[in-house]
Amino acid sequence: MSHLTVRIWRGADEGEFQDFSVPMRENQTVLDVVSEVQRTQDQSLSYRFACRVGVCGSCAMMVNGKPRWTCRTHIRSLKSSVVTIAPLRNMPRIKDLVTDMSGFIDKWGRAGNVFESQRDRGDAPALVDPSSPMRKVADAAIECINCGVCHAACDVVSWNDAYLGPAALNRAWSLVNDERHSGKKETMMAAMGDGGCGNCHSQGNCMAACPIGLSPTRSIAGLKKMSLMSLLGGSDA
Amino acid sequence: MPNPMFEMRLYLLQRLTAILMLPMVIGHLATIMYATRSELTAASILERTQSSPWLVVFYTGFVILVSIHAPLGLRKIMGEWLRVSPKLANRISVLLFLGFLGLGLRGVWALTGGTMS
Numbered sequence: 001m002s003h004l005t006v007r008i009w010r011g012a013d014e015g016e017f018q019d020f021s022v023p024m025r026e027n028q029t030v031l032d033v034v035s036e037v038q039r040t041q042d043q044s045l046s047y048r049f050a051c052r053v054g055v056c057g058s059c060a061m062m063v064n065g066k067p068r069w070t071c072r073t074h075i076r077s078l079k080s081s082v083v084t085i086a087p088l089r090n091m092p093r094i095k096d097l098v099t100d101m102s103g104f105i106d107k108w109g110r111a112g113n114v115f116e117s118q119r120d121r122g123d124a125p126a127l128v129d130p131s132s133p134m135r136k137v138a139d140a141a142i143e144c145i146n147c148g149v150c151h152a153a154c155d156v157v158s159w160n161d162a163y164l165g166p167a168a169l170n171r172a173w174s175l176v177n178d179e180r181h182s183g184k185k186e187t188m189m190a191a192m193g194d195g196g197c198g199n200c201h202s203q204g205n206c207m208a209a210c211p212i213g214l215s216p217t218r219s220i221a222g223l224k225k226m227s228l229m230s231l232l233g234g235s236d237a
Numbered sequence: 238m239p240n241p242m243f244e245m246r247l248y249l250l251q252r253l254t255a256i257l258m259l260p261m262v263i264g265h266l267a268t269i270m271y272a273t274r275s276e277l278t279a280a281s282i283l284e285r286t287q288s289s290p291w292l293v294v295f296y297t298g299f300v301i302l303v304s305i306h307a308p309l310g311l312r313k314i315m316g317e318w319l320r321v322s323p324k325l326a327n328r329i330s331v332l333l334f335l336g337f338l339g340l341g342l343r344g345v346w347a348l349t350g351g352t353m354s
Contacts, residue, residue: 156317159316159317159318160316160317189242192242192245193242193244193245194243194244195244196244196245198244198245198248199244224248227245227249228249228252231242231245231246231249232249
């Protein structure tokens with residue numbers, strides 16, 4: 001049976017790659033390989049996963065330099081006998097393949113991503129027309145599950161600590177297009193302020209890397225357009 | 238910056254100047270072709286360009302737009318690629334703005350028949 005060389009990051013921000021050899025199998029994902037190393041070779045290896053089937057988004061890592069869901073990445077598709085696995089980029093490293101995602105999550109908050117409603121439980125549920133243009137735009141961005149892959153893919157995030165990043169701004173875009181959201185002005189102010197949508201270079205790495213095919217690039221372009229219109233219109237949001 | 242919209246306003250300014258400059262760049266290239274179609278000496282070029290007041294208006298506007306647009310782009314490059322602090326990048330950008338504006342307007346002044354000295 002032929003073997004696969006797996007180079008796995010060990011340590012935190014300071015550390016080094018450690019090589020392991022794992023049997024090559026007919027069907028095996030990158031997550032299978034990491035699990036096999038942890039179970040059969042080094043039980044101290046730390047990594048995250050939960051569902052194993054592309055639902056939860058917890059197993060995101062850098063695979064051969066690209067951020068990916070390891071459970072949805074077949075070794076065969078990499079077409080390489082050496083696989084390098086590192087923790088997600090643009091996040092502090094805790095241990096081995098585990099990153100500290102709190103900064104990433106904090107940016108979601110800083111982008112004004114708190115839903116606010118003027119309604120209460122006594123009111124009937126809001127009627128939202130699924131075919132309305134605003135709802136279609138919101139729906140196109142809403143399936144994001146915070147896996148952090150786009151955040152790791154973004155070069156602007158790596159250059160500019162203040163930049164909120166594609167995931168947070170994508171969420172802001174779905175929120176400002178949610179007709180039930182009453183804090184639209186606050187969300188816009190946060191999403192277009194310092195660290196906001198104006199920093200995006202439209203490189204599209206987020207869109208290329210998103211495991212479920214969302215386009216934060218398009219969402220951010222929408223925010224840019226909306227913010228330009230509002231500034232040209234003389235108001236701040 | 239105290240105003241959270243400061244960055245957004247600069248962003249808007251840069252985009253607007255880009256839109257306005259697009260046709261002007263084409264006009265500038267056309268002017269270069271026109272001004273350099275024969276002899277390449279300052280005197281012969283000035284002879285062709287000095288007679289037009291439109292060129293003065295055109296280039297005064299162009300110089301102002303470039304002086305705003307270019308330092309804003311360089312300011313971002315300084316921050317993102319060279320890790321220059323925001324305060325220093327702002328200061329350098331203001332100096333670049335003044336430098337581009339001064340040199341550019343001096344060039345326009347020469348176009349009107351002012352001396353080149």
